[in-house]
Amino acid sequence: MAVNQLAKAINTTCAYCGVGCGISARVVDPELHLVEISGREDHPANYGRLCSKGSALGETVSLDGRLLYPKVHGRQVVWSEALDQVASRLQETIEQYGPDSVAIYGSGQLLTEDYYVANKLMKGFIGSANMDTNSRLCMASTVAGQKRAFGSDTVPNTYQDLELANLLVLVGSNTAWCHPVLFQRIRAMKEQRPDMKVVVIDPRRTETCDLADLHLVIKPGADVLLFNGLLVWLADQGALDQDYIEQHCQGFDQALEAARASVGDIQQLAYACGVEQNELIQFYHWFCTTDKTVTAWSQGVNQSAAGTDKVNAMINCHLATGRIGRPGSGPLSLTGQPNAMGGREVGGLANQLAAHMEFTPDDIARVGRFWQAANMAQSPGKTAVDLFKSMDRGEIRFVWIMGTNPVVSLPDSHRVIKALKKCTTVVVSDCIEHTDTAEFADILLPAAPWSEKDGTVTNSERRISRQRALFPTAGEARPDWWMISEVAGRLGFAEAFNYSGSADIFREHAALSGYENNREGKVRDFTIAPLADITDSEYDGLEPFQWPLSAVQGDGSGALSDTQPVISTTASKARFFKDGGFFTGNGRANFIATDVLRPLNAPGKSYPLLLNTGRVRDHWHTMTRTGLSARLNQHTDEPFLAIHPTDAESYQLRDQALCQISSEFGKAAVRVQVSEAQRPGEVFMPMHWTRQHSETGFSGVLVNPVLDPVSKQPDLKYTPVAVEPYHTERYGVLITRERVAFGDIGYMTEVRIENGYRYEMAGSNLDQLSLFSRLKSYQKVEFTDNTVGERRVAWFSDAQLQAIWVSGQAISSCDRQWLQSWFCQTASIEEAWWVLSGKPPRGEDAGRQVCACFGVGEKTICRAIAEHGLTDPVQVGSHLQAGTNCGSCIPEIRGLIKRG
Numbered sequence: 084m085a086v087n088q089l090a091k092a093i094n095t096t097c098a099y100c101g102v103g104c105g106i107s108a109r110v111v112d113p114e115l116h117l118v119e120i121s122g123r124e125d126h127p128a129n130y131g132r133l134c135s136k137g138s139a140l141g142e143t144v145s146l147d148g149r150l151l152y153p154k155v156h157g158r159q160v161v162w163s164e165a166l167d168q169v170a171s172r173l174q175e176t177i178e179q180y181g182p183d184s185v186a187i188y189g190s191g192q193l194l195t196e197d198y199y200v201a202n203k204l205m206k207g208f209i210g211s212a213n214m215d216t217n218s219r220l221c222m223a224s225t226v227a228g229q230k231r232a233f234g235s236d237t238v239p240n241t242y243q244d245l246e247l248a249n250l251l252v253l254v255g256s257n258t259a260w261c262h263p264v265l266f267q268r269i270r271a272m273k274e275q276r277p278d279m280k281v282v283v284i285d286p287r288r289t290e291t292c293d294l295a296d297l298h299l300v301i302k303p304g305a306d307v308l309l310f311n312g313l314l315v316w317l318a319d320q321g322a323l324d325q326d327y328i329e330q331h332c333q334g335f336d337q338a339l340e341a342a343r344a345s346v347g348d349i350q351q352l353a354y355a356c357g358v359e360q361n362e363l364i365q366f367y368h369w370f371c372t373t374d375k376t377v378t379a380w381s382q383g384v385n386q387s388a389a390g391t392d393k394v395n396a397m398i399n400c401h402l403a404t405g406r407i408g409r410p411g412s413g414p415l416s417l418t419g420q421p422n423a424m425g426g427r428e429v430g431g432l433a434n435q436l437a438a439h440m441e442f443t444p445d446d447i448a449r450v451g452r453f454w455q456a457a458n459m460a461q462s463p464g465k466t467a468v469d470l471f472k473s474m475d476r477g478e479i480r481f482v483w484i485m486g487t488n489p490v491v492s493l494p495d496s497h498r499v500i501k502a503l504k505k506c507t508t509v510v511v512s513d514c515i516e517h518t519d520t521a522e523f524a525d526i527l528l529p530a531a532p533w534s535e536k537d538g539t540v541t542n543s544e545r546r547i548s549r550q551r552a553l554f555p556t557a558g559e560a561r562p563d564w565w566m567i568s569e570v571a572g573r574l575g576f577a578e579a580f581n582y583s584g585s586a587d588i589f590r591e592h593a594a595l596s597g598y599e600n601n602r603e604g605k606v607r608d609f610t611i612a613p614l615a616d617i618t619d620s621e622y623d624g625l626e627p628f629q630w631p632l633s634a635v636q637g638d639g640s641g642a643l644s645d646t647q648p649v650i651s652t653t654a655s656k657a658r659f660f661k662d663g664g665f666f667t668g669n670g671r672a673n674f675i676a677t678d679v680l681r682p683l684n685a686p687g688k689s690y691p692l693l694l695n696t697g698r699v700r701d702h703w704h705t706m707t708r709t710g711l712s713a714r715l716n717q718h719t720d721e722p723f724l725a726i727h728p729t730d731a732e733s734y735q736l737r738d739q740a741l742c743q744i745s746s747e748f749g750k751a752a753v754r755v756q757v758s759e760a761q762r763p764g765e766v767f768m769p770m771h772w773t774r775q776h777s778e779t780g781f782s783g784v785l786v787n788p789v790l791d792p793v794s795k796q797p798d799l800k801y802t803p804v805a806v807e808p809y810h811t812e813r814y815g816v817l818i819t820r821e822r823v824a825f826g827d828i829g830y831m832t833e834v835r836i837e838n839g840y841r842y843e844m845a846g847s848n849l850d851q852l853s854l855f856s857r858l859k860s861y862q863k864v865e866f867t868d869n870t871v872g873e874r875r876v877a878w879f880s881d882a883q884l885q886a887i888w889v890s891g892q893a894i895s896s897c898d899r900q901w902l903q904s905w906f907c908q909t910a911s912i913e914e915a916w917w918v919l920s921g922k923p924p925r926g927e928d929a930g931r932q933v934c935a936c937f938g939v940g941e942k943t944i945c946r947a948i949a950e951h952g953l954t955d956p957v958q959v960g961s962h963l964q965a966g967t968n969c970g971s972c973i974p975e976i977r978g979l980i981k982r983g
Contacts, residue, residue: 094123095551096540097137098192098533099703101418102242102264103542104129104137105627108553116144118534118553126627128242128542134263134969135701135715135935142712144534144553150516151558154527162559166566168526169483170573172508176481177209182458184480186213186470189431190487191221191420194538194550196588197563198422199429200580201485202437204567205464206430207456208576212442212464213479215433217487218426219467219796221419224385226427227794228394229416231675232402234667235439235608236427239659240377240413241544241629246272247411250373252282252366254306254397255383255800259290260700262381262417263971270294270970280373282366284309285383286695287725287767288760293974297365300762302357303693303801307389308679310396311342312352313367317403322371327405331663334674338399341676357762370400375411382419382697386800388683391793395675402672408661418543425541428609428630429592433464438596439609453598454579466795468493468788475502483510485563486530488705490519491773494797495748496783512566515707519774519781529560533708536562538585539625547611548627564588586622590615608659608666629655682801683789686764690746690803692730693765696782697800700971701935702771710776713837717900717932720834721843722753722780724806725767731757734806739894741809741830741845744768746802749784752809752830753777766804777832778825814894815849817842818902819886823854838906841899849890850874861885864915871896875919882909887918897921898928900940933979934965934972944979954980 090109097104105126111117118141122131153165160168176184187205189198198216205214226236233239245251246268258266273279273294283295284306292298301309317323318339328335346352353360370376378401384393398414406412418424430437440446442463451459465473471489473479475498482503493499503509503523511524514532521527534553541547556562564582571580582588597612610631617625632655665672686693701715709715724742726734736742738757743750744766753768761767772780789798811829820839825831829846861878868875873891877884884905889895901923910918922928929940947953947962956976960967966976 093551093553094549095553096421096548097133098140098421098708099134099136100262101420101423101543102128102262103421103540103546103548104133104264105548106133106137106140108141110553113554116146116534116554117141118144126548128544128546128548128627129264132264132267132969135971136703136709137264138936138969139709139712139715140533142714143708144532145711146557147711148515148517148707149532149557149560150513150521150527150529151560152529153559156525162561165526165528166569166573169510169528170570173481173570174574176508180480182209182211183213183464184478185209185211186215186465186474186479186481187483187485188467188470188487188489189214189216189426189485191216191218191423191426192486192533193426193563194422194536194540194585195425195429195592196538196585197485197567198426198431199437199588199592200564200567200582202430203454203456204571204576204580206436206460207450207454208458208571208574208579210458210460212433212460212462213470214431214464215467215470216426216431217467217489217492218420218423219432220386220492220799221382222385222416222423222427223432223466223794223796224387224390224791225394225416226432227391227791228398231391231793232395232398232673233660233665234673235665237608237659237666238416238424238543238545239408240415241657242268243657244377244411244413244415245269245379247375248279248377249375249411250280250282250369250377252284252370252376252378253291254284254378254380255385256379256381256417257285257287257289257291257697258379258381258417259293259974260971261419261698263700263969265417266291266294267970270973280369282369286762286765290700290971290974293977297362299356299358299362299366302355303695303765304387304389304682305356306384306387306393307396307677308345308352309356310393310400311677311679312346312349312356312363313370313400314339314342314396314403315346316367317371317400320371323403324405328403331660331665331671332402332674333669333671334676335403338674338676341678345679374406376401376404376406377411377413377415379415379417381417383800385796386798387796388789388791388798388801389680390791390796390798392675392677396677399674399677402674408658410658413658416543421542422540424543424545425539425547428541433466433470437592438598439607449599450595453595456579468790468797469795471499471502474506477505480507481510482506482508483512484520485512486514488518488520488707488773490523491705491781491783492770493783494786494799495788496781497749498788499783512563514560517775518705518707528566529558530566531556531560531562535560539589541630545629546627547630549625584619586617586619589622590617593617606666629657631656684787684801684803686803690805691764692804692806694744694746694782694785694802694804695765695767695800696770696786697767699769699771702769704771705773706771706776709771710835713835714932714935714938716835717938718935719769720841721832722769722772722777723756724753725756725758725761726806727761727763727765728757728759729763730761730766731755735808736806741811741894742806743809744785744804744806746785746787746804748787751781751785752779766806770799772832778827779830780832809845811845812847813845813849813890813892815842815844815888815890816895816897816899817844817852817854817886817888818899818906819854820906825852836903836906839903841903854886855888858886864919866916866919873921875921877915877918879910879915884910884918889921895921898923900929900931933975934963936968937964939963939965941979944976948980948983956980
């Protein structure tokens with residue numbers, strides 16, 4: 084449908100990663116929820132760029148699968164009954180077992196206003212700090228590391244520094260796939276400045292290495308050792324900034340002593356890190372001699388049993404050289420979720436209070452005074468993994484889960500399920516009706532999704548942007564803050580939660596950030612106090628800005644007098660700590676002595692391989708959004724296990740065959756992907772698939788619940804596992820227009836396609852699926868190919884293909900992409916024989932999708948390369964458009980060119 088030229092563009096933010104891209108959305112059809120998405124040209128996070136996921140957001144806003152009405156034990160009810168049930172059960176639990184018997188588990192998908200109200204209810208009025216969030220799985224180690232070093236959870240630098248740096252070090256971050264727009268910015272700058280050096284530190288050879296001048300293929304968990312070695316090298320080469328250390332820091336001698344004790348000589352260090360000695364020296368030399376250096380990291384650092392020490396080991400090197408808070412220099416955390424930072428600002432983690440305050444007597448009293456809350460929590464609460472362990476022990480009897488899917492995302496999934504079954508009351512507020520977690524809910528509350536939310540989010544560089552609704556809330560869906568406020572009112576706290584909209588909450592949040600800030604000379608890093616009196620219209624039109632905003636001159640109360648003008652957002656501060664000014668007791672940064680510890684759960688005879696988990700390019704978290712987009716399902720369409728060729732041979736695994744993975748905690752079955760990008764002895768599995776899309780392909784059942792002792796973040800990158808071939812009687816491929824529910828058939832993965840679904844299956848009795856009886860009314864064409872031992876069946880109705888079934892004793896080699904295309908066109912019975920061949924005529928086979936933005940397949944690209952002699956991704960783009968939008972597929976295109 085053409086864009087409605089009269090539709091007004093709505094400026095909002097992307098729903099995915101922590102880059103926080105600005106989006107311009109035009110609603111084409113409000114009833115059908117049709118919307119066209121483009122990048123917002125003037126947003127300083129992306130300047131008009133979007134990745135494949137962001138570009139496809141318009142395909143994920145339908146009412147398909149939505150939870151639209153409150154439910155109690157599966158029965159649809161009105162809001163008043165649902166809220167009465169939540170409040171009465173919550174009150175009864177507190178009265179019988181105390182406030183620490185209840186908990187809220189939130190999400191980086193919540194808006195800051197939702198987070199603020201939930202935190203206020205739990206910590207201020209219920210009196211328990213048992214509110215944590217899935218950001219604990221994402222950025223907790225960075226939070227802990229920054230607080231240890233800086234005295235506050237302060238990100239010192241900005242995205243611009245990624246472009247200004249002469250040396251960019253990417254640690255544990257597949258930026259090309261996980262933060263694609265930032266990767267585009269880096270790529271563009273490197274093309275302008277070829278002398279700019281990029282170092283990637285990662286056990287896997289990811290697409291980010293396409294841009295790397297040096298890839299250090301480090302052993303998993305060796306990051307602390309590597310950066311301890313760098314600190315020693317800096318000292319020995321005379322590359323320290325002694326003035327900065329003496330004037331602005333403390334603890335350097337102890338940190339250097341600990342580093343020296345751990346590293347040995349350079350040869351021993353290289354061996355222990357698993358890298359070539361000459362490559363290690365090259366990295367150290369570049370770091371020593373390059374003044375403008377940025378170290379950026381993500382989940383490969385955070386999701387570790389030593390994540391906090393990894394963060395501090397990196398920060399130590401920047402403090403030691405004074406390379407912090409300066410243009411082109413500093414440590415920069417790349418946040419995983421769209422509002423993980425905003426949640427931290429309002430105390431969304433169990434060990435925080437709002438406005439970057441802590442569980443100190445002064446801060447507890449301060450927040451209590453501001454909220455006028457007489458029942459403030461006095462100590463930190465249970466963090467994510469421990470929260471569910473406590474539930475399993477019967478200590479937490481009421482949990483409210485908001486906008487997240489812990490049955491899938493938490494480690495040791497079987498124990499999470501066991502805990503939820505034991506919990507007396509499980510409340511789930513979500514926009515999706517059927518999730519792995521919702522299955523265990525006593526009360527389901529319909530939450531507004533991304534396209535119906537209104538509020539703010541904060542990205543990785545401390546930039547606050549407005550989230551604006553594209554549509555009115557559908558059905559009976561409501562914002563999360565509204566639900567929480569309604570429950571608070573029923574508990575007797577109506578006056579404190581009397582919000583008429585998200586602007587009211589934002590004003591209160593802003594006022595708290597300035598409340599008693601700069602009292603007795605003590606300043607908190609986070610403040611947006613000048614916006615405490617923002618009007619509704621000003622809030623509606625709020626443009627992106629970075630915190631902190633300039634402090635208001637006055638008595639330090641944070642209140643604005645009639646004579647104090649509102650300071651514009653141009654008064655925000657881009658960088659911290661160039662000249663010191665840390666938020667510790669004496670204003671000095673802390674060097675942290677980081678010891679190298681042995682892993683708590685190492686490989687052994689029973690589980691000899693190391694499992695690493697993470698994201699793929701076109702999917703997000705547990706696929707409740709990206710799973711709705713047909714094109715986002717084509718690049719990586721099944722869960723897989725990436726394994727090095729030597730390990731594949733050792734364990735008798737063939738590429739694209741099925742394998743079974745087992746750990747101490749559970750089992751999974753997925754597709755094998757033989758890849759030299761893996762180190763021998765290590766395997767990789769994506770985190771996205773759930774029981775809603777794959778019966779056996781979710782990683783949470785495998786992952787060990789080992790925690791970082793400081794941050795309490797689980798180690799999702801280091802689980803010992805065993806692998807073996809998955810043996811079964813038959814394999815099947817079903818492509819159909821209707822979604823099908825199956826029983827336990829062994830292996831099954833659902834793939835969303837245009838106008839239908841594809842199912843990859845393995846098990847026994849596959850040719851007796853109940854679906855086939857429902858297809859009896861259609862015209863059936865069948866063929867048995869004895870040369871390959873396959874049975875192929877197609878059903879037609881009114882010249883439209885309704886279903887295709889291919890089964891055999893081996894995995895079919897039929898061209899799935901081509902077969903799927905028949906569901907987008909009419910086909911005669913005569914043409915059915917083409918379909919039953921399973922292979923397209925030469926030249927019509929596009930192959931596996933490479934470019935999600937324009938739907939360009941691998942074989943199409945290879946033919947263009949061969950026919951036109953293309954030698955560069957730019958040339959491929961000029962012929963096919965592939966790689967010209969988000970650029971995420973450029974590394975893969977380059978690989979196809981090299982392959983010839």
